[in-house]
Amino acid sequence: GQSLEQPSEVTAVEGAIVQINCTYQTSGFYGLSWYQQHDGGAPTFLSYNALDGLEETGRFSSFLSRSDSYGYLLLQELQMKDSASYFCVATDSWGKLQFGAGTQVVVTP
């Protein structure tokens, strides 16, 4: 079947670095996205990897290895506002998204 696996929760202190790993098994895989969702809010797009390697956007970086069916999101210089759920999302060749269950990141002072 199709699935994306990511840890359920990660806790870290302000200023730290957090890495959220994602392994996927999906048909028609085209790329890997990451979305952020604050409690009670809508998901918002963070990054997208279609090719192997690292993509950097400010404090956030995302990595993809197609041969390993693996990716990660790296959050640097953690801030309290980064407390949210982060979803690993597979894009298929038709542009449809399949979401993982999400990783809740808790940032403590």
Add this chain to the structure above:
Amino acid sequence: NAGVTQTPKFRVLKTGQSMTLLCAQDMNHEYMYWYRQDPGMGLRLIHYSVGEGTTAKGEVPDGYNVSRLKKQNFLLGLESAAPSQTSVYFCASSYAVSQGLQLHNEQFFGPGTRLTVL
């Protein structure tokens, strides 16, 4: 520029009642989507549309119908509500997806509708 809006924000239904959720976008996007999100889970695709007048089934379409009569609107209908349909419903939109290129389907989400079926 309001982005993606959803109506209503909250709704409580009794089992067997019907209702329609409205999604509107002002970004001239071709593609629109309806998702549901249950507690502690990711979003699951219900139905989607790749253009005005077209719709297709997603991962969990049973019990729902959709219509896309105008490009900017995408309606989700519940014909006979069941408690299992208690969820948060999100609408999203995106630009048309071009195959063969570096596919990048950033979706823009509405604020959600919290639906409770008693």
